[in-house]
Amino acid sequence: MSGIVRYGSYVPFNRIQRSAIGAGRGERAAASYDEDSASMAVEASREALRELPEGAAVDTVAFASTSAPYFEKLNAATLQAATNLPKSVTALDLGGSTRSGLSALLAGIDMASAGRTVLVAASDVVVGAPSGPRESGGGDAAAAFVLGANGTEPVARLIGRASCTEEVLDVWKSPGMPFAKQWEERFGADVYTPLLVETFGRALADAGVSASDLSKVVLDGTNARVFRGFLRPAGIAPEQILDGLAGTVGRAGSAHAGLVLASALDGASAGDRIAVAVVADGVDVAVFEVTDAIDGGRPKHSVASWVESKRNDLAYTTYLKWREVLPFEPPRRPDPDRPAAPPMQRAERWKFGFLGSRCNRCGNTNLPPQRVCVVCQAVDDSTVEPYADGECRISTYTLDRLAYSLQPPVIGAVVDFDKGGRMLCQLTDVDPDNVGIGDELEMTFRRLYTAGGVHNYFWKARPKR
Amino acid sequence: MASKGICDRVAIVGMGCTKFGEHWNRSASDLLVDAVQEAYGSAGIEPDNVDAYWLGTTGSGISGLTLSEPLKIQYKPVTRLENMCATGSEAIRNAAYAVASGAYDLVMAVGVEKLKDSGFSGLTGSAPPGDGTESGMTAPANFSLLAPAYAEKYGVDLETMRDVLTQIAYKNHYNGARNEKAQFQREVPIEKINASPKVAGMLGIMDCSGVSDGSAAAVICRAEDAHKYNDNPIFIKALSFVAGPSEGAKRQDYDFTTFPEVVESARDAYVQAGIEDPREQISMAEVHDCFTPTELVLMEDLGFSPRGQAWKDTMDGRFDLDGEQPVNPDGGLKSFGHPIGASGLRMMYEMWLQLRGEAGERQIADPKLGLTHNLGGAPGRCVSFVSVVGL
Numbered sequence: 001m002s003g004i005v006r007y008g009s010y011v012p013f014n015r016i017q018r019s020a021i022g023a024g025r026g027e028r029a030a031a032s033y034d035e036d037s038a039s040m041a042v043e044a045s046r047e048a049l050r051e052l053p054e055g056a057a058v059d060t061v062a063f064a065s066t067s068a069p070y071f072e073k074l075n076a077a078t079l080q081a082a083t084n085l086p087k088s089v090t091a092l093d094l095g096g097s098t099r100s101g102l103s104a105l106l107a108g109i110d111m112a113s114a115g116r117t118v119l120v121a122a123s124d125v126v127v128g129a130p131s132g133p134r135e136s137g138g139g140d141a142a143a144a145f146v147l148g149a150n151g152t153e154p155v156a157r158l159i160g161r162a163s164c165t166e167e168v169l170d171v172w173k174s175p176g177m178p179f180a181k182q183w184e185e186r187f188g189a190d191v192y193t194p195l196l197v198e199t200f201g202r203a204l205a206d207a208g209v210s211a212s213d214l215s216k217v218v219l220d221g222t223n224a225r226v227f228r229g230f231l232r233p234a235g236i237a238p239e240q241i242l243d244g245l246a247g248t249v250g251r252a253g254s255a256h257a258g259l260v261l262a263s264a265l266d267g268a269s270a271g272d273r274i275a276v277a278v279v280a281d282g283v284d285v286a287v288f289e290v291t292d293a294i295d296g297g298r299p300k301h302s303v304a305s306w307v308e309s310k311r312n313d314l315a316y317t318t319y320l321k322w323r324e325v326l327p328f329e330p331p332r333r334p335d336p337d338r339p340a341a342p343p344m345q346r347a348e349r350w351k352f353g354f355l356g357s358r359c360n361r362c363g364n365t366n367l368p369p370q371r372v373c374v375v376c377q378a379v380d381d382s383t384v385e386p387y388a389d390g391e392c393r394i395s396t397y398t399l400d401r402l403a404y405s406l407q408p409p410v411i412g413a414v415v416d417f418d419k420g421g422r423m424l425c426q427l428t429d430v431d432p433d434n435v436g437i438g439d440e441l442e443m444t445f446r447r448l449y450t451a452g453g454v455h456n457y458f459w460k461a462r463p464k465r
Numbered sequence: 466m467a468s469k470g471i472c473d474r475v476a477i478v479g480m481g482c483t484k485f486g487e488h489w490n491r492s493a494s495d496l497l498v499d500a501v502q503e504a505y506g507s508a509g510i511e512p513d514n515v516d517a518y519w520l521g522t523t524g525s526g527i528s529g530l531t532l533s534e535p536l537k538i539q540y541k542p543v544t545r546l547e548n549m550c551a552t553g554s555e556a557i558r559n560a561a562y563a564v565a566s567g568a569y570d571l572v573m574a575v576g577v578e579k580l581k582d583s584g585f586s587g588l589t590g591s592a593p594p595g596d597g598t599e600s601g602m603t604a605p606a607n608f609s610l611l612a613p614a615y616a617e618k619y620g621v622d623l624e625t626m627r628d629v630l631t632q633i634a635y636k637n638h639y640n641g642a643r644n645e646k647a648q649f650q651r652e653v654p655i656e657k658i659n660a661s662p663k664v665a666g667m668l669g670i671m672d673c674s675g676v677s678d679g680s681a682a683a684v685i686c687r688a689e690d691a692h693k694y695n696d697n698p699i700f701i702k703a704l705s706f707v708a709g710p711s712e713g714a715k716r717q718d719y720d721f722t723t724f725p726e727v728v729e730s731a732r733d734a735y736v737q738a739g740i741e742d743p744r745e746q747i748s749m750a751e752v753h754d755c756f757t758p759t760e761l762v763l764m765e766d767l768g769f770s771p772r773g774q775a776w777k778d779t780m781d782g783r784f785d786l787d788g789e790q791p792v793n794p795d796g797g798l799k800s801f802g803h804p805i806g807a808s809g810l811r812m813m814y815e816m817w818l819q820l821r822g823e824a825g826e827r828q829i830a831d832p833k834l835g836l837t838h839n840l841g842g843a844p845g846r847c848v849s850f851v852s853v854v855g856l
Contacts, residue, residue, distance in 0.1 A: 333603075334589050337595065337597075396613065396721055398602075399606075399665060399666055400602050401664055402605060424714060448597065
């Protein structure tokens with residue numbers, strides 16, 4: 001039976017304290033100024049794709065988000081290019097509801113049952129109107145799953161599922177609206193709770209298990225009030241409910257159920273049964289059974305490790321500036337140039353795939369890839385050398401207080417890779433007062449800036465997380 | 466394999482240079498008219514006498530029309546050229562080679578830049594359409610990498626390093642204060658330099674050259690004709706130019722304490738001029754002090770100081786106006802200002818004044834050989850020009 005072959009998650013480095021917003025306790029994760037839902041999806045996907053088992057070759061890519069960087073232009077193509085998946089993949093974007101993350105996961109499993117191997121990445125940057133509940137309760141994160149069957153041993157099999165779709169005005173955002181709106185919560189709870197009870201029951205029946213057989217239950221939705229009246233009729237004990245990361249991350253839109261499922265898998269043992277339910281414009285429920293493969297199938301970063309790795313003093317005004325809610329005085333420098341389509345296409349393997357070259361004659365590595373080797377001047381005699389996972393460190397660096405950035409100063413570093421090769425690149429997710437020569441770095445896919453409506457993606461280096 | 470050189474075969478017989486600064490009421494065309502008219506007068510010639518022109522500008526115009534139109538040059542060849550911040554020097558080099566070849570008898574090298582119309586801080590450029598993967602770092606950030614690297618390599622603590630950089634800025638403002646054409650004509654107290662707002666790394670605003678408008682021009686002919694135009698011509702001993710392969714930006718063995726491009730262009734120039742010991746033989750130099758640590762590193766790359774010793778020579782006053790080997794006697798990019806296309810010619814203008822004994826309060830006693838050095842780009846990825854001139 002089909003299931004999850006590998007999974008990965010991503011929580012950005014910055015947190016804003018809810019007390020800084022004046023709304024409640026705990027903190028929420030905030031995508032940095034150089035991140036969006038596509039770049040975070042790449043980070044989560046890299047986690048899921050890092051060590052695929054033999055025989056698992058991804059041939060389908062799906063990107064689910066309610067905050068896709070482009071309304072028109074395939075965001076899944078960015079994901080494909082940045083993860084160096086073959087161009088022969090089938091690629092699709094999904095959205096429209098924060099249920100799209102789990103819907104995409106279920107659709108991916110259906111495709112896997114038909115013989116495909118599917119990367120599903122769900123990612124959201126949740127921006128609420130200032131001082132509203134969506135702003136303080138939302139969070140930014142991404143989750144990714146590789147779904148497969150036949151020949152690959154999944155870490156968790158789908159053993160049951162059920163869905164329900166309801167035409168209801170709960171959360172909505174139409175073109176031109178800067179922020180989503182939500183109808184009165186009491187109304188949503190009254191509509192959704194019975195739907196959830198009924199759909200959840202169908203899913204358990206499909207799996208042939210009872211509520212007490214579930215090790216963990218992941219509950220997610222637009223309206224937390226829905227779950228108050230759910231546990232008792234569904235026969236679920238409060239201790240079965242997994243921590244929904246509300247106090248540490250916030251609800252990360254379409255990525256949230258996947259993120260919490262990833263945290264369940266981080267701590268799961270073979271035989272565990274995990275139910276995931278998302279309530280938004282209806283209900284999706286999936287029931288998984290964890291397999292023996294789980295111990296060899298966990299990603300490099302657990303959800304907990306992402307959550308612990310943070311800087312948690314983000315100022316509210318800075319956050320609003322990053323989300324383009326608050327206008328601000330730009331530096332007295334020219335706006336950055338819109339990147340041009342033909343050069344981006346020519347440089348795709350460097351710009352997105354972060355592939356350098358290695359000289360066949362002298363072995364030197366060249367970043368970006370060079371036709372003429374910088375050491376021995378051999379011409380057109382090199383092989384592709386991947387760098388995205390390359391170990392690297394700071395050779396020297398500087399703080400640039402003049403360069404254009406939403407978060408000055410720009411930290412420019414001369415980065416040397418352990419496998420050879422040097423590049424001058426920007427550091428991100430770093431405290432300018434806490435940078436040193438020799439610091440170990442890792443590469444991360446980022447949106448450098450947006451100019452003329454074009455998002456300029458490229459790689460930066462960050463201190464190891 | 467090196468340039469053969471044109472030592473003593475070409476002379477400069479007239480020069481002009483505008484004041485550098487924020488010329489809100491002067492266009493690039495106005496500045497060109499001012500500099501070129503002064504140069505005509507200096508050589509005692511009429512526009513008709515000039516056979517061809519080379520105009521250097523990085524962004525204040527394209528094509529030879531930038532010069533021919535405002536000056537109404539009557540159907541003569543005008544070449545517009547660009548080589549980053551070494552643009553002005555390239556105008557001199559190409560013009561000099563043209564008369565040396567015999568193709569022309571009398572030519573003019575002109576440089577201009579109008580930077581202050583943009584409304585931005587620092588330099589702005591227009592790169593061709595790109596893939597968006599450039600680092601986006603500014604010039605001060607790139608050059609700021611030199612200071613900590615130098616300090617670490619030679620065991621100079623960062624406080625001392627700060628003093629060295631401050632001394633360079635202080636010296637160049639001291640010299641510029643004695644120059645009526647400089648952008649900044651005031652001495653700047655040490656404390657003010659140390660306390661200037663940070664721009665990049667260790668560098669504050671007072672470590673950066675002045676962003677300004679200006680123009681300069683030189684009239685050039687073969688040596689045998691020089692005295693037809695001027696009783697006190699100066700003679701070109703060497704012209705060298707190097708464009709590097711950008712190794713430092715790509716190879717891990719580059720350590721940001723030297724410009725290999727400068728080392729090579731200096732070596733070539735010294736061969737052309739027959740100089741064996743630049744520390745002793747070069748009387749004075751105008752060098753590319755775009756940022757204070759650049760000047761420090763250049764002292765070693767040009768052979769004025771042994772490796773690791775330039776910071777001591779700087780603090781000992783070797784490069785002061787009254788020192789053994791004055792550097793940037795006119796105030797340099799730091800104090801005279803840096804209108805990019807004009808800077809190489811401005812450096813030559815100081816050599817012209819000094820060698821002819823016309824530098825007034827700044828006059829260096831009995832200079833024999835002067836050097837100009839012009840750099841474009843950034844550490845690890847640059848072009849470099851060196852000239853040697855004398856009587």
